[in-house]
Amino acid sequence: MFKKIDRYILSKYLTTFFFCLLLLTAIVVVVDISEKTDDFVKSKLPVWRIITDYYFGFIPRIDAMLFPLFVFIAVIFFTSKMATRSEVIAILGSGVSFRRFLLPYFIGGLFLSILLWFGYQYVVPKANKKWGDFESKYIDPNFGNNGGNNTYKQHLYFRNDSNTYIGIRGYDTISKAGNGFFVQRFSNNKLLYNLRADNFNWDTATKKWKLDNVVERTLNNITETVKSSQTVMMNYNFKPVDLRKDEYLKDQMATPALNQYIKVERLRGSEGLNTLLVERYNRDAIPASVLILTIIGAVLASRKVRGGSGLHLALGVVISVLYILFSRFSIVFATKGSFTPFLAAWTPNIVFGLLAFYLYKKAPK
Numbered sequence: 001m002f003k004k005i006d007r008y009i010l011s012k013y014l015t016t017f018f019f020c021l022l023l024l025t026a027i028v029v030v031v032d033i034s035e036k037t038d039d040f041v042k043s044k045l046p047v048w049r050i051i052t053d054y055y056f057g058f059i060p061r062i063d064a065m066l067f068p069l070f071v072f073i074a075v076i077f078f079t080s081k082m083a084t085r086s087e088v089i090a091i092l093g094s095g096v097s098f099r100r101f102l103l104p105y106f107i108g109g110l111f112l113s114i115l116l117w118f119g120y121q122y123v124v125p126k127a128n129k130k131w132g133d134f135e136s137k138y139i140d141p142n143f144g145n146n147g148g149n150n151t152y153k154q155h156l157y158f159r160n161d162s163n164t165y166i167g168i169r170g171y172d173t174i175s176k177a178g179n180g181f182f183v184q185r186f187s188n189n190k191l192l193y194n195l196r197a198d199n200f201n202w203d204t205a206t207k208k209w210k211l212d213n214v215v216e217r218t219l220n221n222i223t224e225t226v227k228s229s230q231t232v233m234m235n236y237n238f239k240p241v242d243l244r245k246d247e248y249l250k251d252q253m254a255t256p257a258l259n260q261y262i263k264v265e266r267l268r269g270s271e272g273l274n275t276l277l278v279e280r281y282n283r284d285a286i287p288a289s290v291l292i293l294t295i296i297g298a299v300l301a302s303r304k305v306r307g308g309s310g311l312h313l314a315l316g317v318v319i320s321v322l323y324i325l326f327s328r329f330s331i332v333f334a335t336k337g338s339f340t341p342f343l344a345a346w347t348p349n350i351v352f353g354l355l356a357f358y359l360y361k362k363a364p365k
Contacts (some may be wrong), residue, residue: 005091011106012082017074017112021063024070027306028062029055041164043138056249057130064124067116069320072181075105075297076316083304099362102298109294119289128211153243160237160270163187168243176240177201181211183236193218197232202240208233237264250279275335281345282331289323292353299359323348 030163040050063070082088091101101321115165158167160183169180181200197211211232218225242251242264253261262276270276326348334344 004097004103006107009082010108012078013075013105013108014111016078017071017108020070020074020077021067021101024066025059025063029059032058039139045138054131054134055128057132057134060119060124060127061131064116064119067112067119068286068293068323069288071109072297072316072320073252073313075294076301076313078302079298080313083302085306088302089304098360101302102295102360104137105298106291106295109291112294113287113290116290117284120283120287125252125254125258128248132248132252158238158270162269164246166236166238171243173240173244175201191219203233206233208235237267250276255280255283268310274341277341278331278334278344281342285345285349289350289352292349292356293320293323295356296352299356299363302363323352326351344353 007008024059024242043050044229045053079088088101092098108181151173153171153173154169156166157167160166164185166182167180167182168178171178177200183193183195194217195211196215198213200209200211203210211234212230214229214232216227217230218227233336234278238256242261250258250261258276258280262273262280265273265276296319297316300319330344333339334341
């Protein structure tokens, strides 16, 4: 049954967390404004447009990235204050078990985990898109494309399905049109079908690709059939969004769209599939870390030590940095090495989950 002490701890947890979130967000925004003042002036946009078009995307993005850190600091801060005032000793001395003492922490951590999970599935991708659109339009035209032209793609070549490969000489992502289009279909390493078109574009009415000046060749063991057409409408297993290929595209997709995109890229055998899978699994793993870090913070900070809150906060920062470094290394090994994306996303949680269990078992009851 929920008691007065539970409401006290839970209210302390949530109010401290949201205060930390608000305070650190304000600091980050002030720093960002100081760095981008010249860009905002050059854009000639009114202040309200900058707030709605840029910071409504920037703030959710930054808050989601730092969310677990905010949670950890908040838990350690208010719990260490309780320990310093001997409130934890009084609670445990009244007959409350340590497991029961952690219940409001668990409830608060679960609530914030669900909140962050929902944000990562739907809210943060929209915020990333709003932020990215502003960056590419007003601040950095090459944003998301590693320094290249962000709208015109050259020399694209990818697998459309298990036997079919598609090549494109040039493609403009704004007009959704390109040139030098070809399709090759193989079976047992033998070319069975070849199509070439001088120009192509996306037809928004039919949701198909329109090919101009088309030459199709069908080959078998004996004969070769050649067919020429002025215009052909084709339904291929890729859409204009698949040809954008900027590094932030995956971050701007809501989870249902990302799942569908992963299915298509897996069918094509895309080289960047691991990066997409890490992003997908992280959207579940990072919210789960909130609950784990909550338990670690509560167990550590509930002890009354001579250093007080300062020692607890220092220890909390060290653990947070270790968690972030662990996560970064796992992602690098998954995208550049042989580490599986699922383990890359969940290994930090598994390791720190075991740490939370160990600290709980060693905590004075």
